[in-house]
Each structure stands twice: as C-alpha cells, then as structure tokens.
Amino acid sequence: MIRSVIAAIVLVVAIAIAPPAHASAGEVYVALGDSAASGPLVPDQVLPDLGCWRSNRNYAHLTAKAIGTAAFRDVTCSGADTKDMYQPQGTELGSVPPQLDALSQDTTLVTVQIGANDVGLTGFIEDCLNLLPPPVGDACNDDYMENGQDTWRVKTDALRPKLTALVADIRARSPQARIFVVGYGTYAPPGGCYPRVPIIRKDADYIRATLMYFNQMLAEQAAEAGAGFIDLQTPSTGHDPCTSPGTRWIEPYVPASPATPFHPNARGMRGFADAVIAAVSGV
Incomplete structure (x- = not known):
C-alpha cells in the first residue's frame, strides 16, 4: 500500500514539473526510441532505415499529424537501447546513425521511449513462456533472484543515471x-x-510487477531531469495481450494483427497516440 502511494505521488510530481505542454503548428518534433515506439510490422513500414521496422502509423507519426508539425523526424528503431542514442546502430539491413543526430537547435518537441532493451525486458517476457503448467513446467521468476536480489530491479536501478544523462x-x-x-x-x-x-499466474504477476517498477523508474528519472512523463500503462489497462483480438493493443506471442510478439499493434499505436497528443497539447 505504501509503495502504491509513493508511486502515485511520483507520477503526480512528474506531471507537475513537466515543461508547459502547448503544441503548436510550428512544432519541430523529433521522436526517439526503440521498437515499442517504432511499430515493427504495423502497416505500413517506411523508408529510410527499413531495418528499424518503423511504421507510418506509430504513435509519433499519428501525433505529428494531429498537432500539425512544421517538421517531423522519426528515428525510432527496433532493437535500440540507450547507447544507440549516441552511436550508430546496426540492423539486419545496415547501420543507422545515432538517434541524437536527429536533434537540432530548432527542435521544439522530443519524445523518447527507451530502456527496455537495456535491461532485456522483451526477452524476459518470452523466457517466461511456459507451454506446460506446473508441476511439469517451472515458474521463471525464481531464475532472476541472485543473492536475495531481484536482478531485473537491479538492472532497472542501474539505468537511472543513463536516463538522467540522456535527457x-x-x-x-x-x-x-x-x-x-x-x-x-x-x-x-x-x-x-x-x-x-502461456505464462503461468505467478510469472504473469511477476512480469506485471517488474514492468510497473520499470515505469515508476522512468517517471522518477523524468521528474529528476525536469522532463515530462507520458504514462502508457494506465490507458492500456484492459487492452493487454490477454484480451480479445478486437480489444488488445499489445499482441501476444502469436499475434492476430500485424505486429511483433509483445509489441503494440495499430490499435495500440492509436491508443498510445491519444495519450501522447493529450500530453504534448496540455489537454
């Protein structure tokens, strides 16, 4: 209960100290991030940098269109982590420039969704897939405890200074x-x-708690750095991979809509865009 109250306070503080959010038609918008932002396999995949698996219906594209930007540069790229903000990233179809190279003195709006690949969250979710329930199949959450510490939380906390420095x-x-x-x-x-x-109850709750802690960390670091924080966890509640194909925003291991497993589909990108548009427009 205390932790929940603290998390709620952190989110309020992050929103309260966020820069004034008033989008205008003169915005020069740069979108940075990983596959959760780029939209791999969501139609239509666009050039340049096809190896980044970037959709023209990801939330950044939808946001840019909605707020009527003067200029828009989307350099989100599947597989990106924080180091790819600063150095070229190799993809299956060639190398792409550091994402921060897209920034300029005239940039007025930046969204950045990064960090999941630094700690391997997608791989962690896939590792917990269990086609055979207990007692045949084993829970995966115990695999991530070392010397009494949760290794995912250790990795998450280690990312904090990198995110503050990135902002x-x-x-x-x-x-x-x-x-x-x-x-x-x-x-x-x-x-x-x-x-x-096929993720058993114990592991599903562990994944849920791990992602909640990760999002809490992002909110805290955004607040510390004086940046805004856009919560996608709340609006996507009830649209998770367990829901029906017509409801879900994030696809399960076997997708029913064009998207990679455990990534947003087109419906999810629309829902996430609504959250981003509201945040950058001060709604």
Missing part, C-alpha cells in the same frame, strides 16, 4: 525543446490468462 544531452542539443519520456504499456493483467497466453 540532459537532449536538452544540450535542443535547448528550446519540451522533452517527454514515454513509459511502456500493460503487458499482463493480474494473474495472467494461462493458457491463452
């Missing part, structure tokens, strides 16, 4: 920009939905 580096390159750190969506409801998504 500072974005601000140094684009001093006029309003910067928004974007969180991640809801990947599991309480208890999961075995066998629809």
